[in-house]
Amino acid sequence: SPSALTNITFLNCDSHHNADPYSDLWGAAYGAGDGFVYGGKNNNLITFTNCRSWSNSDDGWDTRNSNANIFFNGCWSFRNGYRADGTTTGGDGLGFKTGGKAGTGDTTVYLRVLYNCVAFQNRVHGFDPQPDDVNSFFPSRYYNCVAYDNKNTGFNANWYNQIDMFRNCVAYSNDLDDFNPSVYTNDTINSWNGFTVTDADFVSIDTIGVDGARQSDGSLPDLDFLNLVVGSDLKDAGWQVGVTEDVEGTPRGYL
Helix, strand or coil, X not given: CCCCCEEEEEECCEEXXXXXXXXXXXXXXXXXXXXXXXXXXXXXXXEEECCEEECCCCCCEECCCCCCCEEEECCEEECCCECCCCCCECCCCCCEECCCCCCCCCCCXXXXXXXXXXXXXXXXXXXXXXXXXXXXXXXXXXXXXXXXXXXXXXXXXXXXXXXXXXXXXXXECCCCEEEECCCCCEEECCCCCCCCCCHHHECECCCCCCCCCCCCCCCCCCCCECCECCCCCCCCCCCCCEECCCEECCCCCCC
């Protein structure tokens, strides 16, 4: 952009079935058909609230190469990484690719904060930074997020040596790993910290309606999907967390 933009909010937005079958970006077709892409190097304070991204040929969100503070609040990302038929491999297939910053040099500043977000049935990982370069790492915070039935890993923090923070998150029924940490990961009171998770912990694991019409006020569909049942040992087990920049999370996984 010609000048820095700040305080940008995407509210109640949907992005789905994007694909790039004729491009060779990143070396192959379908590899840049993301739902939401944000790589503004000098912009700041970007918020996605109650947004959905699904059935895109590459990733649900890709925010690599941005130095911005980006917040994700109550967003859903699902079934990404496939072509139009919903089964043939497309691009990467990450739910939330939080990415590395622009330029080089490590930073300890948390440039991404995700809270109350859900990633499910993506072709690879639910949540993964996947920075372009080892010198572009930065840590992210994950509060009250859920990764379910992704075809590789739910939360992937390995390989990147980032001090990612996880609080009150639930990972369940992901095909390879629910959680893949690095040696620097800071995780406390999440489903993989001593809990056993089964179908019985949830009111429903049925995804019917996740891509349905929004409510009259523009908010996401009101579903039982991944809500905890009364009596689950996950219920009320988390911490009340506050997020910097006056953003406060209300637990989704722990209600």
